[in-house]
Amino acid sequence: MIRLSKSNITRKDINSVVKVLQKEYLGMGENVKIFEDKLKLFFKRPVVCVSSGTSALQLALQAIGVKKGDEVIVPSLTYVATFQAIKACHATPVAADINLNDLNFSLDDIKIKITKKTKCIIPVHYAGSVGNLSSLLILAKKTGIRIIEDAAHSFGTVYKNNLIGSFGDISCFSFDGIKNITAGEGGCVVTKDKKVINYIKDARVLGIKNESIKRYKNQKGIYPKVEIQGWRYHMSNIMAALGASQLDRIKKISKIRQSLAMYYQNNLKKNPNIILLDHDYRHIVPHIFVIRLKNFNEQKRNKVIKILKTKKIETGLHWYPNHLLKFFSSKKFFFLKNTELVFNEIITLPLHLDLKKIEIDYIICSLNFALKKIN
Numbered sequence: 001m002i003r004l005s006k007s008n009i010t011r012k013d014i015n016s017v018v019k020v021l022q023k024e025y026l027g028m029g030e031n032v033k034i035f036e037d038k039l040k041l042f043f044k045r046p047v048v049c050v051s052s053g054t055s056a057l058q059l060a061l062q063a064i065g066v067k068k069g070d071e072v073i074v075p076s077l078t079y080v081a082t083f084q085a086i087k088a089c090h091a092t093p094v095a096a097d098i099n100l101n102d103l104n105f106s107l108d109d110i111k112i113k114i115t116k117k118t119k120c121i122i123p124v125h126y127a128g129s130v131g132n133l134s135s136l137l138i139l140a141k142k143t144g145i146r147i148i149e150d151a152a153h154s155f156g157t158v159y160k161n162n163l164i165g166s167f168g169d170i171s172c173f174s175f176d177g178i179k180n181i182t183a184g185e186g187g188c189v190v191t192k193d194k195k196v197i198n199y200i201k202d203a204r205v206l207g208i209k210n211e212s213i214k215r216y217k218n219q220k221g222i223y224p225k226v227e228i229q230g231w232r233y234h235m236s237n238i239m240a241a242l243g244a245s246q247l248d249r250i251k252k253i254s255k256i257r258q259s260l261a262m263y264y265q266n267n268l269k270k271n272p273n274i275i276l277l278d279h280d281y282r283h284i285v286p287h288i289f290v291i292r293l294k295n296f297n298e299q300k301r302n303k304v305i306k307i308l309k310t311k312k313i314e315t316g317l318h319w320y321p322n323h324l325l326k327f328f329s330s331k332k333f334f335f336l337k338n339t340e341l342v343f344n345e346i347i348t349l350p351l352h353l354d355l356k357k358i359e360i361d362y363i364i365c366s367l368n369f370a371l372k373k374i375n
């Protein structure tokens, strides 16, 4: 089976984790501080590590004061995690539409959906691309609305000569097993807003004030001071050691991902049945490779997935629109034209560090076979 995505673990990664195991201090400790310091050097901004990308989003929302009655605008085309993080703060996710060219947020639709209750907008960096992020940041400055980037897909992506995470308001990354770099699981929040960083440092360890500082020294506080709602959302030393080791080879990881995506693009661009996304892989570090099947519907697309499976090719679907899921549906949700159109057409092809160009040739050949059979 050609896998859709997978982790890539080197001997050095393994040795870093083994070292933590041998020290027998597995929870949150000095390795988390080391990983955070490395990330801080990378982004040139303060970083706080947490247990997942989802908890990064939830804690960032909590840190800026998002609560019951507030609205958070978010593209419907995202992982369930983004919507659940908003719900976890008892706020209302307001689903926005996307642009067809890159499947990133539609600024026009976001503008329509801003109300007095809008506290935050979460752009989702689809497949690693970021869309018209600078215009969104300008809009945010004008309106006073906070921006939390769901940057789970865009670790390493550069936008207008700046690394994602190194500018803007708040950026949240995921280190789950298949993301651009992994810590097994995990995530981080990056922002120059020290208040947000310090709030999350407490909130991730059950709201215990200054507990993070003690943990960095492999210690625990004796008299806890608790004044806010906290969670057990910290990162462990095991995770941090793996994450730090992966971060050391981000340049190499980025190059391979970019070159595989460009190879797909070059070999698919003349295909009349396929619409490529407008993503420039000289700057984007892709997490997934998504194409649109021209004039398809859901059933025909699902048939393609089935045929590729018989050819031992695993594919994905990113994602089922969240505004159509029962838990998130509300009167606030409108018909989202582009989201509902592209949902019928999208399919995600394999992309991971161990994928070979000869396998991409085989995937494209099999895809053409499937399209011929169906059309």
Ligand SMILES: *Cc1c(COP(=O)(O)O)cnc(C)c1O
Binding pocket: 052, 053, 054, 055, 078, 079, 081, 082, 124, 150, 152, 153, 174, 175, 176, 185, 186, 187
């Ligand atoms: C992976 C992902 C998340 C959540 O990250 P986890 O680490 O899995 O919790 C959030 N948003 C998007 C778009 C993702 O792909």
